[in-house]
Amino acid sequence: MYDGGKILAGIAIFLGLVLLPVWHNAVVASAPRPEVKTPTHEKHCVDSAAVMRASHMNVLDQWRDAVVREGVRTTVTPTGMTVSMSLTKTCMNCHANKKEFCDACHNYLAVSPTCWECHVEPKGSSS
Amino acid sequence: MSFIWSLVIFSGLVALVLLGVEGAKLEGLFGIWLPYAAVGIFVGGLIARVVNWGRSPVPFRIPTTCGQQKSLPFIRHARLDNPATGLGAAARVALEVLTFRSLFRNTKAQLTQDRRLVYGSEKYLWAGALAFHWAFLVILVRHYRFFAEPVPVVIGWIQGLDGFFEVGLPVIYATDVVILAALGYLLGRRLADARLRYFSMAADYFPLFLLLGVAGSGVLLRYVWKTDITRVKELAVGLASFRPVLPEGLGAMFYVHLFLVCALLAYFPFSKLTHMAGVFLSPTRNLANSNRARRHINPWNPPIVGHTYAEWEEEFRDKIKAAGIPLDRE
The missing domain is CATH 1.20.5 (Single alpha-helices involved in coiled-coils or other helix-helix interfaces)
Structure with a gap:
């Protein structure tokens, strides 16, 4: 059989x-790959676009360790700027809108970062 | 020797993709054409193997099982080990596929100091195999996030459970640790034992290298040499919807990962890895033991050409008559 x-x-x-x-x-x-808007009033990020796209989470992680654990608050970036190591003050000064900037790619790839468990999302901001 | 050869071939594959992408700029070949070819070989090859197996007739049920077959009402019937119905056989196959029951019965044979042969329980191979296969499945399912937008919610739940310990950034997945540890054990086990080393062949080492390469490159891609995964998803969705696009700047590590996956897929139907399909066609697992309950007719029996006594008598009528032997039909 x-x-x-x-x-x-x-x-x-x-x-x-x-x-x-x-x-x-x-x-x-x-849906197609999301295109995020780059800010108009600032030309340089804290590192090159390729590095930021792939490794921004490590930059933020290093900043967190430096600020919270070592008390160092400013850093000189690879692009030669002196910035305050702050997500809400430095990053979100240009990339002000969480929904349009952070969430666009994070939702696209089902990434759920824990940033907002401590940080408060700036209200009424848009760029 | 077989170990060295497998390692050489594996290293050759990695060198090939690095040269192809970094040197010859053949991103289109490695990013689009090879994945299509590999999936084609994988699907077509496995179907060909299964159809070939399916054409073999099943003359009878092979009752080499560990349990008591269905018998008189007062004899306890082992429903899972020796099922009498198709449903029971399906349950037995499911348990085999999901929990590797046969491997759980694995034993080791050893000579004692006074040269006595003793058998003992050996569960490490079962545990290692189970850990590897389940981790691999979860990782495979997790990769679905690269193929669909919106990503199904279930994938998010699986990722959440897998990254439950929230160690590191990006979160280190438990399955990433488990798969590397399990594969390391499965490889080390072949190397550590002289007897196992003796009968391990290149076809045993090579799949392990491929799997270690796939898992290792994936781990490196996630934690060390990162790439822009939105572009990876653009490539993956393009491939799955047959509108391939080739994003820029995916990086050599990504192509190594993708090429090793392609090599694994293309190698699948020609290797021991075909047990993925073969386990479902194990005759001692998937056939209910109904030999005594109903008749199984062997399909390759030739039609029986009979020669009745009446026909024989007709053939030798003259000789029988001449010898004076009485005939049935005068």
Whole structure:
């Protein structure tokens, strides 16, 4: 006896699971990559755009350790600026809108950073 | 020797992608064409293997199981180990696939000081295999965040559970630690024991190197040599929706990770890794023991060409008559 029906059912399940991203994108088209607005009044960030895109979380982490644990509040950035190591004062001075700047990419990739468990999101700010 | 060869081939693959991306600027090949080819080989190859297995007839049920088969009402029936119904067999396969019950029965044989052969329980291989497979599954599911926007909520929950300990930044996933430890154990186990080393072949080491390479490059990509993952997702969604785009600046580490995944996928149908499909077709696991309850007809039995006595008598009628032997039909 042959179990052709069961074999075909198994192959169908396999195709359904393995190519799930293909079926998903065929039914619900994924939204495109978000483009965040860069500020107009300041030309330079604390590091190059490529570094900031990939490693901004490490910059913030180092700043947090320096300020909270070592009491050092200012730093000289690789771009040669002297800045206060502060998320709300320095970063959000330019990237003022959390929803349009931070959340755009974080939601796109299901990243849930814990910044806002301590920090308060600046109210009524927009750039 | 087989260990060295696998390591050489694996290193060659990594060198190939580094040269291809950094030297020859073949991002299009490594980012778009190879992933499509690898998924094609993976899906087509596995289906071909399964169809080939499916064409083998199943003449009867193989009752080499550990439990008491269904018998008289006062004899206790081992429903999971020796099921009599399709549902029971499905449960047995499910337990095998999800918990590796056969491997749990793994034993080790050792000679004692006075040259006596003793068998003992050996659970490390089972534990290592289970840890690796489950960690790999969770990591695979987590990667779904790169293929769909909006990301399904379930993926967020899995990420939250996986990063439960909130150590480091980005949060170190428990599965990342587990998969590297488990793969390290599975490789070290082959190297540490002389007997195991003796019968380990290149086909045993190479998949381990590939998996270690995939997991290791992924971990490096997340914690050390980072890339812009919004662009990674742009590439992934483009591939999945058959409108491929090639974002700039993904970095060599990302291409190493992607190429090793492609190599793993393409290698899958031709290697021991096919056990992913094969485990579902294990005859001693997936067939209910109904040999005595109903008749199983062997499909490759040739049609029986009979030669009845009446036909035989007709054939030798003259000779039988001449010998004076009485005939049934005069």
